[in-house]
Amino acid sequence: MERGPAHRLFRVCLRCYPRAFRREEGPDMEATFGLRLRSLPDGRARRWTFLARECLGAVLGGLGTRARHAGGRVPFAGFRRDLLHARRALARRPWVAAHATMALGLGIALPTVLFCFAYGALRPLPVPDGHRIVHLEHANPAQGLEELDVSIHDYLDWGSAQSALQDMAAFYRGTVNLSGGDRPERYFGAFVTANALDVLEVRPALGRGFLTGEDHPAAERVALVSHAVWRSRFNARPDVVGSVVRVNGIPTTVVGVLPEGFGFPYWDDVWLPLRIDAADLDRGEGPGLEVFGRLRDEVTLTQAQAEFRGIGSRLASRWPDTNRGLVPVVEEYTASYHEQDSDVALVFLLLTGLAVLLIASFNVTNLLLARAVSRTRDLAIRVAVGASRRRVVASLLYETSLIALGGAVLGTLMTVVAVAVIHRLIVDAATYPPPFWMEFKVDAPILLFVLVLTAVGTLASGLIPALKVSRVDVHGLLQDASRGATSLGISRVSRVLVLGELTVSVMLLVAAGHVMEELHSVRKADYGYPVDEVLTARVGLFDAVVPDREGRLSFYRDLQGRLGDRSEVVSVALATTLPGQTAPTVTVRAEGASYPRAVGAPPARVASVSPAFFRAFDVVLDAGRDFTPADEADAMPVAIVNRSFAERFFPGEDPVGRRIRLGASDEETPWRTVVGVAPDLNMDGALEPEGTPQGVYVPIVQSDAHFVSIAVRGRGDPMALAPAIREEVLALQEDTPVYFVRTLRDAVNTNLLDTLLGGGLFVSFGAAAFFLAVVGLYGVTAFLASRRRREVGVRMALGARSSAVLGLVFRRGYRQVVLGLAAGVLLAALAREGMRGLGAGVTDWNLGVTLVVCGVLGVTSLAAVLIPAWRSSRVDPVLALQSD
C-alpha cells in the first residue's frame, strides 16, 4: 500500500463513496490512482492539478453515488433553487453584499500575497526533476562554521567515491566584464565544470553547451550567455553563436545562448568553463567551489547525506591538514539558499495573514447576523411550513458562498496586482535580483490556496448565523418579529466578534507600528560617518586588462588624483571595503603575544584603503596618523587598527608603534607597524553586524586588490558625481565598467530590503485589519442601535432627553473599544515574547508606538460608535413606535 501524502488524501476522499462500493472498487481505484500519479509528467503544478481534480472527482462522485443508493435522491437537487434564492436575497441588499465581498476579498488577498511570495521563494529549480538537484558544501561544526566552499580536490574525490548521485558538477561565481564593440558591461557570471548543463539536463536555446575538456586550462576560450544578455546586448542576433567577444579582457567565442529565464546557479548571465587543473594545485588550493548533483531516482536525500558524511570522514582522516573537521552538507538545491531564521518570520507573517482573514470573516458574520435578524420572520415561516433545518442552514451558507466567491475573485485580482507591484519593488531595490527559480506569480497552487481560504472564510462567516437562525424559536418569532434578535442571542455574539476584531487589529497595528518605528530609525541612523552625501561605485581590474600589480596601483593612484582634481569633488577615497559594509576576516597575531595552539590567533577584519581615507569620511583618529602618499609599496609596512582591535589585541596598552602580522602562522606576510587607532566604522556591517568588529586597515599600495570601491564627496546631490566617476575610470582604462553606483546610505542599507518588505506587509495588514475593524464596529453599533429603536422610542416618549439616549448607545459601544484595546496590547506583548522565544530578532517594546496606535484606534472607533449613537438620539419617538 502506498504511503505518500497524495495517496492518503485520495484514500480519505474515497470515504465519500458508500461502504459497499468502497469495499469492492476501492483497492483497485487506489492502484490505478497510484499508477496515474507515477505516470504524470514532471512539474509540481501538474501534480497539484491532478491531485485536486482526482480528489474533487472522488468526493463529488462519492456523494452522488451515496445519494443514488439512498433512494434516488440526488443531492444538490435543491442546489440551483437555493442558489437562485441566495442571489435574489443578496441583490435585495447590494450594499451589504458589496461590503461583505470587499471584506472577504481583502481578507483573502493579504494571506494569498504572502503565500505567493513564500511559495515563489520555495519553488524547485525549473529544470527536469528539479527537486532531485542537490547542493553540496562543507561545514565545520567543531568551529561553528557553515557554508564553506569545497576545494577542487575534494570535489574530485567526492566524485570518484560517491554513488548516490547520477553525476555532479561544480562552479564558482564572479563578475564578468563583457566588452568588444559596444561599451563594457558587467554581469554576474558562473565558472562551471563542462558537464554542468548535462547534470541539470538543460539544452541551450541556441548553439551548444560546453564540451568535455573545454574546462581544461589549455582549452580554447568559450562562453555561454543568457537569453536576456542575448537580447539586450546582442539584439537577439542568431549569428551571435560563433562570434568573438572580450570576456574580462580576453577574446572568447560565444558558443551558445541558454533558454529564457535560465540563470543557474543564482541570477547569472554569463557562463565560462571552470579552467582548473587539480594537478597544478596543492591540496586545498585553488578557488572555492560550490558543488551540485542530481540524485539517482532510487536514492533519497537522507541516503545521500549519509554517504557523503562517510566520504567526508574518510577524507578527513586521509588528509588531516586540509580536511580535519570538515563535514559535507547535502541539501536540496534551493533549500541551501534559504536562511533558517527567515522561516520563523514567514510563519508568523502567514499567521498574521490568517488573522486578517478571520477579522474579515467576523465582519461578514456580523453583517449576516444583522441580515439574519431582519429575515428571521421569513426563515421562521420556511421552518414552520416544513423546511428542514438543514435546508435553512444550507440556504444561508449558499449566500455566504456567493459572497465568498465574489471575495475570492476580488482577492485574486488584488493579489495579482499586489504581487506585480511588490515584485517590481524588489527587483528595483535589490543589489542582487532574486534567484532565477523564484517566480512570484498567481498559478495553480496559489489558486488552490485561495480556494482553501475561501472555504475557511465561508464557513467562518456563514456557519454561526446559519446555526443561530436554524435554532430560532419559531412560534415566538412569528408572534413578535422584534424578538428575532433577542431569541437569536445575536447582540452578544456580535459584540464578542467585534471585540475579537478590535483585539486582533490592535495587535497587528502595535506590531506594525514597531516595525515602522524600526525602519524609520534605520533610515535616520547616524553611523558616525557621512552616508547620505557620499557617492560610491565599484570597479574591478582583471588580470587580462591590467596584468601586473604595478599597473593596478598606478590605476588607483591616478584615479584618486584625477577625481580629486575635479572642481565638483571635495574628497575621494578608495577602499576594498567601505565603512558600514562587511569586510573579510583574516587571522592576526600581535608581536610578542602567544596564542594557544588549539584555538590559534584571533580573527580581525581587514580593508585596504587609499591615503587620506579617514579624512575623506570626516573621521578623527583616536591616536596616531592617517595613511599618506608616503606610505608607498616599498616603504615600511604600516597598519591602522580600530578601537575594538586595540581593546582585543592590546588591552590597556597603546597600540601605536606595536607590530602585527596578518594571515596564518605559516604565511610569509610582513610585520606591520601600527601607526594609528581609528574609531569602529562598522567593519562587520552597519545594519546587521555579523560579529568580529575588530579590524585593521592597510594602505592599498601595500596590498594587491583587484576590486575597489570608490567613495566621492561633492557639494550638492551626490548622484550628480556619477558621470565624473565613469569618465575618469574610462579615461584610465577603457575596458572597465563601473557598477554599484549608489550613495553610501544605499550601499549600507542593501540588507534593508527584507525589513522593508516585511515591514510593508505588516503595515498593510495592520491597516487592512484596522479598516475592517472600524467598519465592523460601526456596523454592529448601528445594528444594535436600530434594534433598540423601539426601546429608544419608548424612552423618549416617556421624556428621556436625547443626550441620555446618546450616552446609552455610546457607552455600550465604547466599552468594547476599551476592552479590545487592552486585550490587543496584551496579545501584542505576548506575541513579541513568543517571537523572541523562537529566536527571531525583536526590538524593544516601544511605549510611544503603543500609545500612538491606541490613540488613533481609540479616536477612530469613537467616531464609529458616535455616529450611530447620535443618529439614534435623533429618533422621532412617534415613527419609532410605529415602525413594527
Add this chain to the structure above:
Amino acid sequence: MSTPSGAEAFLPLAELSFQILLALGRGRAHGYAVGKEIEERTDGRLNPTTGSLYQALRRLRERGLIVETEAPSDDDAGDARRRYFTLTPLGREVMAREVSRLEGLIAVARERALAPKRA
C-alpha cells in the same frame, strides 16, 4: 438476457461508457490501461478522474456489459489489488448496435452534406 431487444435498451451509450467498451474491444484490460487509452485516443479531451472511471466500470458491470476476469499471465507487477475487465457477449452486442446506430446517423448526415467527405 442477450436478446436483441435487450441490447437495444442500453442505447444510446453515454460517451464514457462507449469509450470504455471501445477500449475493452482490444481485449482484457486493467482500469488504469482503460483510462490511459481513452485519454490518448481523445487527445486528452476525455480524461475521466479515477472516481468517474470506476463508477462507469461498476455501472457497466452491474448491467452485464463487462465482467471481471483473471489477470493475464504476463502481469508480473504483482499488485493483487488490480482487477481486469473484459467485454461480455452482451457488451459486444450493445457495442455493435451502437456502432450501427451511429453509422445510420452518419449516413444521413453525409446525405445532407453535414459530414466531411471521405478521403
